[in-house]
Each structure stands twice: as structure tokens, then as C-alpha cells.
Amino acid sequence: MPELPEVETIRQTLRQLVIGKEMESVDIKWPKIIQKPDDMEEFKQLLVGQTIEEIRRKGKFLLFDLTDLVLVSHLRMEGKYGVFQKGEEIAEHTHITFHFVDGTELRYRDVRKFGTMHLFEKGAELDEKPLIQLAMDPLEEHFSFTLFAQKIQKSERVIKNILLDQTVIAGLGNIYVDETLFLAGIHPLRKGNSLTLSEIETIYQSAVLTLQEAIKQGGTTIRSYVNSQGQIGMFQQQLHVYGQTDKACRKCHDKIVKMKVNGRGTHFCPTCQQL
Template sequence: MPELPEVETIRQTLKQLTIGKTIQTVDIYWPKIIQEPDDYHHFIDLIKNQTIHDIRRKGKFLLFDLNQHVLVSHLRMEGKYGVYPQREELMAHTHVVFHFTDGTDLRYRDVRKLGTMHLQERGTELTKKPLLLVAQDPLEADFSLQTFQKKVQKSERNIKNILLDQSVIAGLGNIYVDETLFMAGIHPLTKGLSVTDEQVIQIVEASVATLKDAVKQGGTTIRSYVNSQGQIGMFQQKLNVYGQNDKACRKCEDTIMKIKVNGRGTHYCPSCQPI
């Protein structure tokens, strides 16, 4: 699943390719992707003739700012955007096509058909689902350490699951939670109730450093992630623990372990991250 760095990379790329373009019409081949409004024909009617003025990000969501509406898009497991000439043949698994007045398309592809799109009036997008329950992400300028600390330290869950919860902290998925906990020196099974004030700070600092580095590298290419110009991310070359099981830790040379935490593959160094 694309996490914050991958979505941020896609956002930056799409801004270069689509800002100022006007949507002439839309073709929808898999209506279930359109979550709001309920009738996808109404979605088409509303979005026609609107111009893309900006593209923002909230956690793992892309927000396309239009004239009167905001298109809230979640890529889920394998959603991809690409800009193509309208004359170019559609690729397999293309489910939504935004036709621009300049002769290009913004095309959404999704092998698993799990992505979602909500078209909401501007100014309401943060007050209703799906963004209503999405917490701040650590790269936000006004990220509240105090709010995050309260959510962590009152939880009986393990820290791995806490950090995966988008209502606690947004943008982190399996890859970057493992990398953040390694950098912070915290075992993934540590209970939130046991996390100290100092460790909370370490988690936030580690997440910021990890995410910023990953954004610079264009994200991590695991399975099929590419950005909207078909370029792969390079952060996988800098992963310390994720996918490194049975290899030597870069810090201490102990063997990286892999366990299951609530069904999620979880990687850690037993020496650098003692329970």
C-alpha cells in the first residue's frame, strides 16, 4: 500500500502535470470506486468543467482542489494515477478517466479495485468522512505532540498497531512503522501504556526523519508502486529492517527478526529494540 512518502511523491508529480487543467468530462468503468455522491452520474455532472487548482495531501489521501469541490482520493493497495494523451489506448485495469480540455487524460488504474473517490464541497472535506477521523501526520507543521502522546500512553495496544492506526497518527503503514520503531529503538510489541515521554518524542523524531528521507528518495518500491510518471522509488535501498529478516543489522550486526503482529509482518532488531 502506498504510504505517506509514496502519496506525497505522487502529489508532487501530479501537480506538475495537471494544475490549471480543466476537466471536460469523465468516463467511469468501475462505479464502486465513486463513494460520494451515491450516484456516479451525479459525480460526472458535478465535476465537469471544473479546473484543478491545487493538489494537497492528508495522511495517505490525495485532495484535488477544484472550483467548487474537492476530490478526495485514496489509492488503497495498488491505485495509480497517470497522465496520457487522449489518443493513447487505455491500459488494463483503468477504471476512471478524467478527460481534460487540452487533449490529455488523467487516468486512474487499480488492479484490486479497492481505491475510493469522494467529491465534496470545498471547505467540508475535513469535517466528514473519510477525512474526519484521520489524525495529523508527523510532517504537518502544527503536529501536536501532546495529542499524540495522550493517544499512545492511554492505549493497551502494542505500539506497532497504535502507529498503524490512522486516527492516532496519519501516513504510516507497515514499512515506515517498522523503520520508525527501529530508529527509535523501541520493540514493536511494547504496550502504549509502557511508552515513556522520552520514547514518544523519539518516535515522532524518528518518523519525521524516516518520512522526509523517503520523500527525497521518491518513496519505497515494494511490489508495484510507481509514481505517476512510471518512476520507481529508491528508499528500499536504505531500509534498515523492513524486508531485511535474517540479514545482519546495520547498527549492531545482530540478525533482523520477522514476526507477526496482529497478522502484519513485522521486522525488528532484537538487540537495538529490546522488549
């Protein structure tokens, strides 16, 4: 699943391709992707004449600011956007096509069909699902460390599961939680209420550093991720623990271990991240 750095990279590359483009029509091949409104024809009609003015990101969500509306898009496991000329061959699993008046098209392709799109009036996108319960992400300017720390210290869950909870901190998935905890020197099975304020501060700073570096590298390509210009990410070359099972830790040379935490593959160094 694309995490914060991948979604941010997609946002940045899409901005170069579609800002200022006016929608002429929309084709929908897999209606279940459209969550709001529940009428596919209404969704299509509302978008006619709308211009893409800006693209924002909140956690793992893309927000397309249109003339009067906001389109909230979640890529889930395999969602991808690409911009094409009218008449170019349409790839398999292309489910939504936004046709622009200039003859170009924004196509949404999703092999797994898990992605979602919600359409809101401007200003209402944060007041309903899926964004109403979403926490701030660590790169937001007004991120509340105090609230973040309180949620952790009140929890009896293990820190791996807490950091995956998008109502505690948004944008982190399996890859960047493992990398953050390694950088912070915190074992993934530490319980939230066992962590000191200093340790939580280290986790937060480690998350920021990890995400910023991953964005610089264009995200992490493990399986099929590419940005909206078809380029893979390069952060996989800098991963310390994720996907590095039985390889030597870069810090202490002990072997990286993989275990299951609540069904999620979890990677850590038993020497650098002692329980």
C-alpha cells in the same frame, strides 16, 4: 499500499502535470470506486467545467482542489494515476478517466479495485468520512505532539498497532512503522502505556526523519509502486529492517527478525530493539 512518502511523491509529480487543467468529461468503468455522491452520473456532471487548482495530501489521501469542489482520493493497495494524450492506448485495469479540454487525460488505474473517491463542496471535506476521524500526520506544520503522546500513554495496545492506527497518527503503514521503531530503538511489542514521554518523543522524531528521507528518495518500491510519471522509488535501498529478515543489522550485525503482530508482518532487530 502506498504510504505517506509514496502519496506525497505522487502529489508532487501530479502537480507538475495537471494543475490548471479544466475537465471536459469523466468516464467511469468501475462505479464502486465512487463513494460520494452515490450517483455515478451526478459525480460525472459535477466535474464538468471544474479546473484543478491545487493538489494537497492528508495522511495517505490525495485532495484535488477544484474550482468549487474537492475530490478526496485514496489509492488503497494498487491505485495509480497517470497523465496521457487522448488516443493513447488505455492500460488494463484503468477504471476512471478524467478528460481535459486540452486533449490530455488523467487516468486512474487500480488492479485490486480497492481505491475510493469522494467529492465534496469546498470546505466540507474534513467534516465527513473519510477524513473526519483522520489524525494529523507527523509532517503537518501544526502537528500536536501533546495529543499524540496522550493517545499512546492511555493505550494498552502494542506500539506497532498504535502507530498503524490512522486516528492516532496519519500516514504510517507497515513499512514506515517498522523503520521508525528501529530508528527509535523501540520494540514493536512495547505497550503504549509503558512508554515514557522521552521515548514517545524519540518515536515522533524518528518518524519525521524516516518519512522525510523516504520522500527525498521518491518513496519505497516493494512490489508495484510507481509515481505519476512512471518512476519507481528508491528508499528500499535504505531500509534497515523492513523486508530484511535474517540479514545483518546495520548497527549491531545481529540478524533481523520477522514476526506477526495482529496479523501484520513485523521486522525488528532483537539487539537494538530489546523488549
